[in-house]
Amino acid sequence: MKSFTFVPDSISNDHKKKRSMGSMNEVARRAGVSIATVSRVLNNSQSVNEETRLRILKAIRELKYQPSRVAKRLRSKSGSSNLLGVLVPDIRNPFYVDVLMGIEEVAYRNNYAIIMCNFGQDEKKEAMYLDILESEAIDGLIAAPATEYDQRLKKIVKNGLPVVCVDRGLKDSEVDLVWVNNEAGAYAAVDHLIRNGYKRIAHIGGLPSIPSSVLREIGYRSALTDHQIDFNPELVRLGDSTYESGVRLASELLKLQNPPDALFTGNNLITLGALETIHSLKLKIPEDIAIIGFDDMSWANSLNPALTAVRQPAFEIGKRAGELLIQRISDPKRPCIQMTMNAELMVRSSC
Amino acid sequence: MKSFTFVPDSISNDHKKKRSMGSMNEVARRAGVSIATVSRVLNNSQSVNEETRLRILKAIRELKYQPSRVAKRLRSKSGSSNLLGVLVPDIRNPFYVDVLMGIEEVAYRNNYAIIMCNFGQDEKKEAMYLDILESEAIDGLIAAPATEYDQRLKKIVKNGLPVVCVDRGLKDSEVDLVWVNNEAGAYAAVDHLIRNGYKRIAHIGGLPSIPSSVLREIGYRSALTDHQIDFNPELVRLGDSTYESGVRLASELLKLQNPPDALFTGNNLITLGALETIHSLKLKIPEDIAIIGFDDMSWANSLNPALTAVRQPAFEIGKRAGELLIQRISDPKRPCIQMTMNAELMVRSSC
DNA sequence: GAATGTATCGAAAGCCTATTCAAAAAATTT
């Protein structure tokens, strides 16, 4: 007696076969035309008879056909491959998350997908991601390079890939750049501290290899100078832009014989790290120690007291960068643009 | 008199040409072999003479040849296209950022690139992203679906694409799932509150369409029941899982005639929103109002007071999910696994 | 009626790779 075995579709061993929903070929066959014509209606590139056009659209609908972006990308080397790369140093930093959101909005509207590369300020990792991105034939790239002298990225730019930098530029390279006026932002913060009577203002900076770190320190120094406060090297600590560096350097500073009365922190994560230290030392903000951070956070009001911070319009930066990139993809010869946005001091209660 | 015009490479109008660094063809020509042989040494799939192998490797080095991942993907429909999709509801939520980091680590180690899709809990957007991902011929997908009943995603699973769910499952579908014991985590939080003497414990929950929201509320209720505290519907507010909902619902609760003495918030963003409200009302934590949040944050100690929270091992979740996905890609028939990780109560100072 | 122009469409090439099939070369056995 024969036993009948039922093998449902989802279990039969077709797993190594293609999963794709039919090709243009099937659409063409069903509509009784050639694939060339199908391609034409899909990109409405050339005139095709209205009647056959409708027939093809019908076939597409019936077969739920979706063109393969992969094949398209392989075929038309440049331009409409509908894939962008985004290269950021640290997705844990809420600033980059917001930038990413801005990029994503533009990308989504323009039917672009995004390959996300988070290189953690590790140049080897960055290089490998750039290899991957090139090999993926992306249409364009938005990057916050590890340094201004990033050779690998510069070569990519020279090779003609549309690139827009955010937050950090690329020395001697023709790239669009969207960033804020770091120096002015830092100046505003420190100026505000001084005007509120603080005298011993410390600065916890980020990696010196990152341009914005340097510029923010310059802004810090300018403000001191303009108010005739001597620059005190003891009060400046440079770390590696991480949360942990904020914890550690704030601790060093606050345990000084003659500790600072105010802190200007160089980025988001440093600020949070410094706050941890301040609270663990049971210091009162702003009575014992005032603090202003570079980079605002959407939940700055959830901190206690609410954090005074230099706000970078992160979402806007991402959006602009996305727009610039899409422009450049369609017009690679357009001259480069450098957009410097305003960094705004959001005065709350920590100073 | 003729003027000599110098046109640097980067400006000459070759921008619409291919940017690619040579193909296998060039390598083959230079090494004096056929492309088939080149392909073989690249994937060391079959034995090739050591001598010619070295010759080919030399040519590859000299030309700085890098295989096109796009062509590869087009060719071999399933498996090694080296591209993964990640679909998350809200990248602004630090929990998902950490999950992403975990995934990224595994992906990077295995030479996978990641297409990031942030659908903002918008089902239409999610559907469109899924279309894109299919059309990109990804090898696998890690997703936190909008709901358990996500038809679009279920179909993708049935079609045989390797999928791993994180944080939220998919009803009646065969998928791997990595998540935490939401119910137990919530129970632990509320139990802790009760043991510390709090009686009127309110709960601000997330979207009821998200399974974890429901489970956390169940945990909340169980803890009340086990301590013979009557469930009070007035003290439970369900929002849309956003920061703003946290602000608003906390405000509603705290302005009640008979306000709660403790808050159990349903996720990261809700917690931060609630904190904003608490601070703006100048309430003291935990004296006036205690608070425990679901989802820990790496900077929980930067809050004042340090936040007591239910910690999901987010990075670990991402890592495990990544590993499961890669396993499944190489062995699609492997039975499904459901990994339930522990949600640990991190007791700090907010309760 | 012949010549020209236009709208519409199909055949075929090409993008870059992996893989099958068979041929050639080398090594081994008889």
Added chain:
DNA sequence: AAATTTTTTGAATAGGCTTTCGATACATTC
């Protein structure tokens, strides 16, 4: 030395798409 096996290689195909070029059918002009 002949026959067999093993190793090594190349030609050709497929994968899904865009685009060029040429062909057909039709409308227009002289």
